[in-house]
Amino acid sequence: xAHALFIGSLIQRKGPDVxxxxxxxxxxxxxxLTVVGKGPMEKSLKDRAKKMGIQKQVSFIGEIPPxxxxxxxxxxxxFLVLPSHHEGRPNVVIEAMxxxxxxxxxxxxxxxECVDQSGGGALFIDGDVQGxxxxxxFMACRLEKAAELGQKGRDxxxxxxxxxxxxxxxxLALIKETINKNRI
Numbered sequence: 001x002a003h004a005l006f007i008g009s010l011i012q013r014k015g016p017d018v019x020x021x022x023x024x025x026x027x028x029x030x031x032x033l034t035v036v037g038k039g040p041m042e043k044s045l046k047d048r049a050k051k052m053g054i055q056k057q058v059s060f061i062g063e064i065p066p067x068x069x070x071x072x073x074x075x076x077x078x079f080l081v082l083p084s085h086h087e088g089r090p091n092v093v094i095e096a097m098x099x100x101x102x103x104x105x106x107x108x109x110x111x112x113e114c115v116d117q118s119g120g121g122a123l124f125i126d127g128d129v130q131g132x133x134x135x136x137x138f139m140a141c142r143l144e145k146a147a148e149l150g151q152k153g154r155d156x157x158x159x160x161x162x163x164x165x166x167x168x169x170x171x172l173a174l175i176k177e178t179i180n181k182n183r184i
Contacts, residue, residue: 002031002140005077005101007070007092008084010039015083015106018129020045022083024052025133031057031140033081036073038063074099078146079139085126087111094162097121097153102146104135120153 008014016035023033035045035058042060049055064070074080080096080103087110096103097114103121105111115121122139124131139146157163 002029002079002143002146003077004031004033004104004136004140005036005073005080005096006033006082007036007073007080008082008090010035010037010041010045012041013084013086014039015085015127016041016045017048018083018106018127018132019081020048020052020054020058021129022132022136023049023054023057025130026057026137026140029137029140031136033058034073034077035060036062036064036070070095071099074101077101078143079104079121079136079150081132081136082106082111083124083126083132084108084111089114094157097150097157098162100147100150100154102139102149102153104132104139106132115153118153118156120149120156122149 006016006019010016046060049058074096080092080101082090082093082103082105084106087108089110093103093111093114097118097120103115105115105121105123106126107123108126112123115123122135124135
């Protein structure tokens with residue numbers, strides 16, 4: 001069974017309704033979706049999943065604290081899905097790639113740059129339910145290919161120096177520089 005993961009606020013901008021519609025098209029595909037997050041759309045998404053008859057394939061687990069629980073979820077999934085309509089540079093994409101998980105995302109600024117530069121996933125046109133469903137089906141039916149894409153994403157993360165240690169060192173240097181500039 002393939003395991004897909006969505007992490008984000010359950011708001012229109014993140015596109016969780018597009019994801020449920022895509023899941024509804026995946027009849028006959030052995031796939032489970034875990035939805036992590038809270039927001040004003042939560043009840044309507046749960047109701048919609050039930051109405052579509054996919055409630056057994058979709059688990060809504062609510063909000064979880066950052067850190068190890070997210071890492072554990074990533075470890076137990078095959079790919080991340082982010083059907084957002086608008087993003088900056090989403091941390092969850094970086095986290096998925098660092099965890100060696102491919103990203104299926106809408107072809108929008110922020111997601112597109114990470115996926116295109118890394119080769120660590122696949123993109124669909126924003127709002128294209130059928131396109132998203134086709135990519136999810138491809139990944140779910142070719143888990144070895146998904147793993148290859150995940151490795152490409154991780155390799156890119158490392159080549160860019162996007163590790164926690166590196167980021168912490170850069171913040172520390174910035175803080176020290178700011179303190180030194182503002183000394184009287």
